[in-house]
Amino acid sequence: MEPTLQTIREAAERINAFIHHTPVLMSRSINQKAGTAVFFKCENFQKAGAFKMRGAANAVLSLTEEERQRGVATHSSGNHGQALAKAAQHVGAKAYIVMPETAPEVKKKAVAEYGAEIIFCKPTLEARESTLSRVIKATGASFIHPYNDDRVIAGQGTAALEFLQEIVDLEVVMTPVGGGGLLSGTAIAVKGLSSAVEIIAGEPEGADDAWRSLQEGKIVPSASPHTIADGLLTSLGSKTFPVIQRNIKTILTVSDQEIVQAMRLIWERMKMVVEPSAAVPLAALLKNKTHFEGKKVGIIISGGNVDLGKLPF
């Protein structure tokens, strides 16, 4: 069932003891550049380095005792895979993470460190899905989709809930959009608390399927996306699109160059490590300043997991 503000409140209570209540930070020099007050909800400081911990924790902590014993499974070599592995470890459940053989060593290592079982597959969508099906059939594990899952969406919505509890008079809330888990959870939480708050998503030009989907009124799959924001390559899902379509009027797209500039600004001025995907909303704001003039803006910094050996500076 589609999450509601109430579901998100319950998720917040469920995951409360496990997740970090991340700080909200500001930067005077970024405010000057933006021409308005910008508040950053820092999910890069979240456990496992990204907001994905919230959705994964809510999903795992929602399992029945029987489901828990059979474990959880997903296909993600990114932040969701790590978060799910960590959440499963926390409750003593087995996690099966399907990953392409070609995934970077650092990601394999991170998932393995959380005690998950990695199942390698060929680096194609088909191999990924068939391998996952096989694992689920063999183990009875519950599939926890990275974003197209009500429990995950509700969990992601808890970041916005905390954010608006701390900064009560935000007028705009911004997130990046990939599969739409964070954006749809945020939309439900924010609109539930105050219908007057505007929600704006930032999206890379090279993976602008959410923008296209809003234009066309239906899910337009992400076809051969190409962007440095590697957390935003996926397409919207059947559970995230309707929420986004109902609540979001504006998706602003930005180039990779604009993303890198905004990322660098956050690193230099705020001394924070953020991943490219996390810098997309600030890039969108700086590109469209007049839209935000005089408004109190909240940005959810989605994560800080970057390969320091491959920085774009």
Next chain:
Amino acid sequence: MEPTLQTIREAAERINAFIHHTPVLMSRSINQKAGTAVFFKCENFQKAGAFKMRGAANAVLSLTEEERQRGVATHSSGNHGQALAKAAQHVGAKAYIVMPETAPEVKKKAVAEYGAEIIFCKPTLEARESTLSRVIKATGASFIHPYNDDRVIAGQGTAALEFLQEIVDLEVVMTPVGGGGLLSGTAIAVKGLSSAVEIIAGEPEGADDAWRSLQEGKIVPSASPHTIADGLLTSLGSKTFPVIQRNIKTILTVSDQEIVQAMRLIWERMKMVVEPSAAVPLAALLKNKTHFEGKKVGIIISGGNVDLGKLPF
């Protein structure tokens, strides 16, 4: 007059409204690696990105009205120069910053942005000192030395004061050591509050003049230092050495490779941008774990000003 705990308390009051009270952060995975509890006082989040803001602010806010009107001067293209420029701007005083022509553009720009006047000189110690003398003679500006100045030392000591007010039961406090301003200010504050707390400095092997000075019982100048920790190239001063000699038993040296590893650990696990100098104490701790076993360790993270275009990863 050599600063005392009382002087440092007065400095804290003087600069209170101007500086940031920086957060103390921890990392579970760094604790695991260190085998003990490590608390980080994050001066990388300080104004102008380093603890140097404290000493510069205390010096500038201690000026008489007449001195203030004549302005302040220093030779430093690094954190002290930026901090002094910013502090002077805050009180409407002129700042004259002597810099080698060869200083990186980014540093020239940062100082200029704070409204300081930059005076260029040839990149030699002699040119630097003669240029500074000339500027002071011509303007009557007060020379604010980067570390060999009682007001500066007292200001730097306020970081440790805040630290021990927040984490009252620290057993060891660590800082890096370059000219010794932070280390001597920390020693006075910490020993004044509790003589039982041990103070340990970390120093790069390639700039181990403080370690040598302690061994030989006199100031051994830093001769052709070579290290990635570019904030720690200077020699101890006549005001910092006696304090250090009286209060510090242990200086631990580390290689550049160990510094970069510790720096990377902080970036990856804490999602914080810290400069190489700031990672020296953690590198020293990780190299000498048995010394710290079971002790609550506090590390002052000195700063976060790095050129993102020239990272050692």
